[in-house]
Amino acid sequence: MSVLLAFLSGILLSGAFAPFALWWLAPSALLLLLFAFDGNGFKVRALVVIVFSASFFLPLLHWTSVYVGALPWLLLVLLQVGLLFPLALHPTTDPKFFILFPSAWVCIEILRTHFPFGGFGWGRVGFSQANAPYSSFASIAGVSGLSFLVALVSVSLFLVIKKEFTLGLVTLFVVGILFSTTLLRTHVVSEEVVTVLAVQGGVPKLGLDFNDRAHAVFSMHEKSTRSYLESHSQKPSFIVWPENSVDVDPFKDNFVRDSLNKLADDFQVPIIIGAVLTKGNGYENASIAWLPGSGPSSIYVKKHLTPFGEYVPLRSLAEFVSPFAKGIIDFIPGTDLQTHVIGGAKISPVICYELLDDQLNRAMAARGNTLLIQTNSATFGLTPESAQELEISRIRAIEHQRFAISIATSGISAAIDDQGRVLKATAINKPEAFLVNLPLQSPRSVSDSLGNSAEILIVFLPLFLFLVIPFLYRVLLKRFSVVRKRSNQ
Structure with missing residues (x-):
């Protein structure tokens, strides 16, 4: 029994x-x-x-x-x-x-x-x-x-x-x-509000090899963003793209860099992208604020990397267990926390796996007044992973008393209030974009203070x-x- x-x-x-x-x-x-x-x-x-x-x-x-x-x-x-x-x-x-x-x-x-x-x-x-x-x-x-x-x-x-x-x-x-x-x-909502355009551009193909055509992933996000801005009159305060939306180093690829500059300049709107940067023999997973007129500004490099996804501990054993481990080139973790400051918004980026790290989320929330969770769900197809991750994002919004945007390459993306309620959400594996107003919450929660x-x-x-x-x-x-x-x- x-x-x-x-x-x-x-x-x-x-x-x-x-x-x-x-x-x-x-x-x-x-x-x-x-x-x-x-x-x-x-x-x-x-x-x-x-x-x-x-x-x-x-x-x-x-x-x-x-x-x-x-x-x-x-x-x-x-x-x-x-x-x-x-x-x-x-x-x-x-x-x-x-x-x-x-x-x-x-x-x-x-x-x-x-x-x-x-x-x-x-x-x-x-x-x-x-x-x-x-x-x-x-x-x-x-x-x-x-x-x-x-x-x-x-x-x-x-x-x-x-x-x-x-x-x-x-x-x-x-x-x-x-x-x-x-x-x-007590619950008080700030009167200072920003308007955010969240773009879930999609990928050519779900799976581990979704970024084999990295230029295609970038182009899908660029076209979705341009299409939305051309068809809507309301101008956002800034635009957010997901992790891996720019899987080609924009500092070394002229086409990607010029395209980002043109997109930001044409509509005079900052874009926060998720990019992969090359560094020596490895890579960095970065969140970058791309500004009109000046290009790249603040850069946050992911600190808490995904084991067996972005680096391989026990490599010989991992390669024996799964042949996919042989194809993983280790990423290099960041060393500093960085927020993106756009107007009155202090945006705290949290990249995918970092969502599980209590201390990192607490430190990020203390530095900003809104949360940005940039993630890539294409590697898990149509499974419940994305929905489970969204539930974690909702709890983080409650825990830190911050409005949040969770943006994914292929869904589910969502806007979340500081009570954990989903304000807007996309369907999985469907390119979508949505506009949402987010109050900027500065007071620290009791949990963060303790x-x-x-x-x-x-x-x-x-x-x-x-x-x-x-x-x-x-x-x-x-x-x-x-x-x-x-x-x-």
């Missing part, structure tokens, strides 16, 4: 993410997982973790196999199973120990975001909660806080069902307090409830007994 519950738990948790995106499945799934753990010894708990992790990550990450085959996908899932395995060490002999489960879950999520090779935080429970009524808690305690709240809800229900009413009511009370912080939060302190607090809060409160209760009870004896003498 425990193994069956673990399997159902993993399947349900995968359903909390896109394409289904049913947020309420997350607390339901973790509740089943707790019952799968309940009262079992280490060997059964170990089997429960393996079955749960596999049934969760196999469907969630299936998109990684679409063009490279099953083996890399299975190895990635195996790695995630290994990282979740410490959950099997969680004691379950007494329901009281389950108070520590939310902290254990968040600790493992934090580990997954940093290790190995810089981490892979895909599948963090908080990323599935953009539609939840408590999603704004991310602006107070970040993604980890949101994951913690979901796990705490599951623990509360588990304890009540197990008739541990005192602990259950205490944890429900804590849930209520955490939820109430979202109601007390930084890592929020994670430390939520990790140790259950430990405080589990160890300190009973200790204080015993001390006070003992002291009360002493006072009572003295008064009776």
